[in-house]
Amino acid sequence: MILFTKLLLAHLLGDFLFQPNKWVVHKEANKIASKYLYLHILVHVIIAMLLLWDLKLWGWVLVIGISHYFIDLSKLYANPYFENKAIPFFIDQALHLVVLYCCVFNSDLVGHTVGLLQEMNWPLVTAVVFASYPSSIIMAKLLEGMSDRIELDHKSLPNAGKYIGIIERLFVLIFIILGRWEAIGLLITAKSVFRFNDLKESNSRKLTEYILIGTLLSFGLAIITGLIYLGVR
Structure with missing residues (x-):
C-alpha cells in the first residue's frame, strides 16, 4: 500500500x-x-x-x-x-x-x-449514495407541488440548491456516524444565517416556508439514513 x-x-x-x-x-x-x-x-x-x-x-x-x-x-x-x-x-x-x-x-x-470489494463497507456506500442524488430526486418529487407556487425574483447558479442539499446531507451523515450530533445543530444554524438575507429581502412567506420545509426534509432524510446505517453496520 x-x-x-x-x-x-x-x-x-x-x-x-x-x-x-x-x-x-x-x-x-x-x-x-x-x-x-x-x-x-x-x-x-x-x-x-x-x-x-x-x-x-x-x-x-x-x-x-x-x-x-x-x-x-x-x-x-x-x-x-x-x-x-x-x-x-x-x-x-x-x-x-x-x-x-x-x-x-x-x-x-x-x-x-x-x-x-469483499472488504468494502457496502452499507456505508449505500448510505452515501442514497444521501446524494436519490435523496435530491425524492425531495424534488415531494416538493413539486410547492415549487410551482414560488416566484423567484433573483437569479441563482444552475442546480445550486441541489448541490448544496447533497453536500449538507453528506455532512450530516458523517456527523451521525462520528456521533457528533451537536455539529448538525451548528450546520443548521450556519445555513439559517446564510439564508437570512435572501429571506429578508424577498419578504415572501411562501419562500420562507418552502425553504424551511426543504431544509427540514433534507436534514431528516440524512438523519434517517444515518440511523439506519448505524443499525445495520
Whole structure:
C-alpha cells in the first residue's frame, strides 16, 4: 500500500502542483505538438522515481509515463466533444488511478481487487449514495407541488440548491456516524444565517416556508439514513 501511496503522491504533485496553467492552456491549444505535454510527462517520471527511490522499479515508472501520455493526449482531443469539461477531467483522473493500481498490484490483480470489494463497507456506500442524488430526486418529487407556487425574483447558479442539499446531507451523515450530533445543530444554524438575507429581502412567506420545509426534509432524510446505517453496520 505504501507503493501505491507514493505513486499517488507523485501523480498529485505532477498533475496539479508542478503543472502551471500556462502548460495546460498550451496543451489544449497545440495538443500533440505541445512541448509542455512531453515536459509534463517527464516531470511525472522524475517525481515518481524520486519518491520510489528504487531503480528496480524503473520499468513500471516507464509504463506509468507512457500510459499517462496517451491518456492525456486522448483527453486533449476528446475535450471539444464535451460541453461539461469536468467529465473528461474526471475520466482522465480515474484512468490514471486505474493504471497506478494495476502497476502496484499486478502480481495478484484479480485476487486483490476481489478482496478489496469483499472488504468494502457496502452499507456505508449505500448510505452515501442514497444521501446524494436519490435523496435530491425524492425531495424534488415531494416538493413539486410547492415549487410551482414560488416566484423567484433573483437569479441563482444552475442546480445550486441541489448541490448544496447533497453536500449538507453528506455532512450530516458523517456527523451521525462520528456521533457528533451537536455539529448538525451548528450546520443548521450556519445555513439559517446564510439564508437570512435572501429571506429578508424577498419578504415572501411562501419562500420562507418552502425553504424551511426543504431544509427540514433534507436534514431528516440524512438523519434517517444515518440511523439506519448505524443499525445495520
